[in-house]
Amino acid sequence: MDKFTKISSVAAPLPITNIDTDMIIPQNFLRTIQRTGLGKHAFSNIRYNDDGSEQKNFILNQPAYRRAQILIAGENFGCGSSREHAPWALTDFGLRCIIAPSFADIFYGNSFKNGLLPIKLPQDIIDSLIKDAERGANAVFTVDLENLEITRPDGEVIGFEIDPFRQHCLVNGLDDIGLTMERGEKISAFEKEQKIQQPWLYK
Amino acid sequence: MTSPRTLYDKIWDSHVVEEQQSGNSLIYIDRHIIHEVTSPQAFEGLRTAGRSLRRVETILAVPDHNVPTTADRETRVDSIESKTQLDALERNCKEFNVDYIPMMDARQGIVHIVGPEQGFTLPGTTLVCGDSHTSTHGAFGALAFGIGTSEVEHVMATQTLILKRSKNLRIDVSGPLGSGVTAKDVALAVIGKIGTAGGTGSVIEFTGSTFTNLSMEGRMTVCNMAIEGGARAGLIAPDDKTYDYIKGKPKAPKEAEFEVAVKYWNSLKSDPEAKYDNEVFINAFDIVPQVTWGTSPEDVLPITGIIPDPMNFKGLDKKASIKRALDYMGLKPGTKLTDIKVDKVFIGSCTNGRIEDMRAVAAVVKGRRIVVQALIVPGSGLVKLQAEHEGLDQIFIDAGFEWREPGCSMCLAMNADKILPQERCASTSNRNFEGRQGPKSRTHLVSPAMAAAAALRGYLTDIREL
Numbered sequence: 001m002d003k004f005t006k007i008s009s010v011a012a013p014l015p016i017t018n019i020d021t022d023m024i025i026p027q028n029f030l031r032t033i034q035r036t037g038l039g040k041h042a043f044s045n046i047r048y049n050d051d052g053s054e055q056k057n058f059i060l061n062q063p064a065y066r067r068a069q070i071l072i073a074g075e076n077f078g079c080g081s082s083r084e085h086a087p088w089a090l091t092d093f094g095l096r097c098i099i100a101p102s103f104a105d106i107f108y109g110n111s112f113k114n115g116l117l118p119i120k121l122p123q124d125i126i127d128s129l130i131k132d133a134e135r136g137a138n139a140v141f142t143v144d145l146e147n148l149e150i151t152r153p154d155g156e157v158i159g160f161e162i163d164p165f166r167q168h169c170l171v172n173g174l175d176d177i178g179l180t181m182e183r184g185e186k187i188s189a190f191e192k193e194q195k196i197q198q199p200w201l202y203k
Numbered sequence: 204m205t206s207p208r209t210l211y212d213k214i215w216d217s218h219v220v221e222e223q224q225s226g227n228s229l230i231y232i233d234r235h236i237i238h239e240v241t242s243p244q245a246f247e248g249l250r251t252a253g254r255s256l257r258r259v260e261t262i263l264a265v266p267d268h269n270v271p272t273t274a275d276r277e278t279r280v281d282s283i284e285s286k287t288q289l290d291a292l293e294r295n296c297k298e299f300n301v302d303y304i305p306m307m308d309a310r311q312g313i314v315h316i317v318g319p320e321q322g323f324t325l326p327g328t329t330l331v332c333g334d335s336h337t338s339t340h341g342a343f344g345a346l347a348f349g350i351g352t353s354e355v356e357h358v359m360a361t362q363t364l365i366l367k368r369s370k371n372l373r374i375d376v377s378g379p380l381g382s383g384v385t386a387k388d389v390a391l392a393v394i395g396k397i398g399t400a401g402g403t404g405s406v407i408e409f410t411g412s413t414f415t416n417l418s419m420e421g422r423m424t425v426c427n428m429a430i431e432g433g434a435r436a437g438l439i440a441p442d443d444k445t446y447d448y449i450k451g452k453p454k455a456p457k458e459a460e461f462e463v464a465v466k467y468w469n470s471l472k473s474d475p476e477a478k479y480d481n482e483v484f485i486n487a488f489d490i491v492p493q494v495t496w497g498t499s500p501e502d503v504l505p506i507t508g509i510i511p512d513p514m515n516f517k518g519l520d521k522k523a524s525i526k527r528a529l530d531y532m533g534l535k536p537g538t539k540l541t542d543i544k545v546d547k548v549f550i551g552s553c554t555n556g557r558i559e560d561m562r563a564v565a566a567v568v569k570g571r572r573i574v575v576q577a578l579i580v581p582g583s584g585l586v587k588l589q590a591e592h593e594g595l596d597q598i599f600i601d602a603g604f605e606w607r608e609p610g611c612s613m614c615l616a617m618n619a620d621k622i623l624p625q626e627r628c629a630s631t632s633n634r635n636f637e638g639r640q641g642p643k644s645r646t647h648l649v650s651p652a653m654a655a656a657a658a659l660r661g662y663l664t665d666i667r668e669l
Contacts, residue, residue: 165225
């Protein structure tokens, strides 16, 4: 997994509520057995016209935001399906950080496994960040995960919160399967006990 | 003495392998269902890291999302990509020795219908699958939730997940359901009340006489939709109805062991004094047949309603999102819901693809003719066989339905079953998102009986007035 320490980038404003996983990566593109290559299909239904040309009004098609690494969105971002193709598509596109008032639980968890940082902030702060973001190429934000700080284009610093374990894994690019496998003895002890309590689960 | 606990608390507590310093818990996972779309990258990850499956016997694999639903399904998978995924599942299961139900097996179907049918879903267990509608299995009092592919791999390798405890949200619905009102209407009414993010961070426990009076099929419909209310899992306390359903199923405990299991399962129900973080009370009397009008399951109204005006909502974002939804749906404020014409009807999915749903449709359409193209897709091969045994297939065919093979089908349009751009569909599935049933498709979520009524009239229809 890619480490996430600090990024500086413009931020694309997409203030729509309930941006669901079908919108982030439509079902046609789930038929892959790889994690890579989905970036060109991210937001496909609202990003492209029927003939495959780009929808000019879509924010990530506009010159200032084509290389944005930060997206600022409305509440309940990532609701819907459990498809990890959603964070795969967003990171493959080049996004590293999503800022929103709230996220759906499964998407939120999936993001951390893929080097994508989801940041929750109150709506009034989001509103002011969107105003900054709308200034386009002139408005560079810095997101610093080690210090849990966002620096606005005018230099003001805003703090944010992340579960310390998730922060640790993301900053160091750690594979949590490896970490859990180190707990193998504990897991075996649990199984031994459970087998006595609920033997029908061990057939 | 321990303090009173909820059903969720009890299942959680009995699965803690260890509390971690970070405030997370390492939680043991008893059951794991996989399908072709969200598992290939997990197997690949194991292979790359040289890891094996910790307990292969806890995994059940069934292809469902991509499978064709036409009679010639064996020879006609719709695209190279679909075939690649289906083949990958079969190959991976062979390589790792996973219990696999192939597409042409009579037991094949949608994972959330197959798990309970096979007795794989049991009360008091933790059950996961790389699919958000895993919440369905909560109907059995199993803590069941959808996970991403990285977590699929984590469970395969370690039989655990690192999780933070959720909040307890109680949704109590009491009283008898009115005529024409079904489990689906209750689920939609609940989502209308709490919103699609209402359950975020929570596990919902559905309590009250309305749920205890539902069949297991109805309970599964309700728990299936918990995720549409933002809750990763929904739960209903197991009772005699649950045990009757499980008894004799192929993978369920047998004889003396079954009795021991029942004793344990009976200890799981929430203690009378248990505290919930939030509680919502609804009187079943207030629920009438529901239909969605927008592009989120919370955009729902009684069928007697009219399309809302964005100007009547508070906040610029909300106004804009309602307007966006209406533009997408091609609907104007003030339109009566029953004046909305539909082009197609879809009956099926993990929400409403069980035998009871088939019977509900048959009861409405028997001896009548439908006026729009309508697909009826049983949720599993066993549902299909049962329906055919009861002669329901002939009722559907005589009425003009296409009677299909089991799979996810038009719920998410990963196979050839799609709604065309701008076409409008009355659907018994669970999501009305933009593009869900095909690019630019327009979905109205309804119960099976309401879908059948729409198929007969060609308009969204109040089943009570048919």
